[in-house]
Amino acid sequence: MITIHPLFWMTIGLSILTGRFREMLLLFVVVLIHELGHAGAARFFGWRVKEIVLLPFGGVAVVDEHGNRPFKEELIVILAGPLQHIWMIGAGAVFYYLGLWDEMFSLFLLHNLMVLLFNLLPIWPLDGGKLLFLLYSLRYPFKASHKVMLHSSLICLCGLIIATVVYFPFHLNLWLVIVFLSVSQFKEWKHHHYIYLRFLLERYSTSTKGKKKVVSVAPDMKLTELLATFYRGYHYQIVIEDMNIEADEKILLHAYFKKNQIGCAVGTLFR
Numbered sequence: 001m002i003t004i005h006p007l008f009w010m011t012i013g014l015s016i017l018t019g020r021f022r023e024m025l026l027l028f029v030v031v032l033i034h035e036l037g038h039a040g041a042a043r044f045f046g047w048r049v050k051e052i053v054l055l056p057f058g059g060v061a062v063v064d065e066h067g068n069r070p071f072k073e074e075l076i077v078i079l080a081g082p083l084q085h086i087w088m089i090g091a092g093a094v095f096y097y098l099g100l101w102d103e104m105f106s107l108f109l110l111h112n113l114m115v116l117l118f119n120l121l122p123i124w125p126l127d128g129g130k131l132l133f134l135l136y137s138l139r140y141p142f143k144a145s146h147k148v149m150l151h152s153s154l155i156c157l158c159g160l161i162i163a164t165v166v167y168f169p170f171h172l173n174l175w176l177v178i179v180f181l182s183v184s185q186f187k188e189w190k191h192h193h194y195i196y197l198r199f200l201l202e203r204y205s206t207s208t209k210g211k212k213k214v215v216s217v218a219p220d221m222k223l224t225e226l227l228a229t230f231y232r233g234y235h236y237q238i239v240i241e242d243m244n245i246e247a248d249e250k251i252l253l254h255a256y257f258k259k260n261q262i263g264c265a266v267g268t269l270f271r
Helices: 006-017 021-044 071-097 105-119 127-139 142-167 172-190 192-205 223-227 249-257 266-270
Strands: 002-004 049-055 058-063 211-217 234-240 245-248
Touching: 006 021, 006 049, 006 172, 021 049, 021 058, 021 071, 021 105, 058 071, 071 105, 071 127, 127 142, 142 172, 142 192, 172 192, 192 249, 223 249, 223 266, 234 249, 234 266, 245 249, 245 266, 249 266
Parallel strands: 002 049, 211 234
Antiparallel strands: 049 058, 234 245
């Protein structure tokens, strides 16, 4: 399902009032193809795509996935949107040099570059923010990488606000976008723990793919502390030191979600 965000409706209304509807229609097509790139790649890998939300600067392909897909899949899905601009610019250039498209080509090129570059800013939920999250996931566990990404995203958002105040203080569309990014950032911070729980719950309820990783832990280590060390892309086997016990991560997740043994030490789960 394709949904147009109220911000985009507002921008469309302003374009009609100012006589720039053709330009807005061109931007709409560019944004739609960008998001269809994300959705198409996600569908190819069997992801559950819920909807596509179109925004003035891009959009959001809403998927029902929670950080347990292979790294390569996530990278391709993120890059599938920006890569659409490459062939669109190329096709537009061919039409231009063939004399089939003259008047609107420069605007078409501008819209493509604008959407491409803006979406690569490392701010959540832009493509650049998602790339940042994915890259941090290589270095930090899922829970920590999400928090570090949000810190970095907030710093970059503040930089964007300062740049807007200095160079584009009266650019209404840009301020509307900043409002959207700020609200999205706040919601992501607010739902940080919920997002982490969905990551764990998906590992518990489905068969997660990834490399097997064996981790030795002390018997008195808290279950919550251990689960917070889980990286995306791995399936864990836990060795309990001094107890000669090796347990699959599913057993720990079962204790966490079904038995509510959240604050227990790992060793007590096997006594």
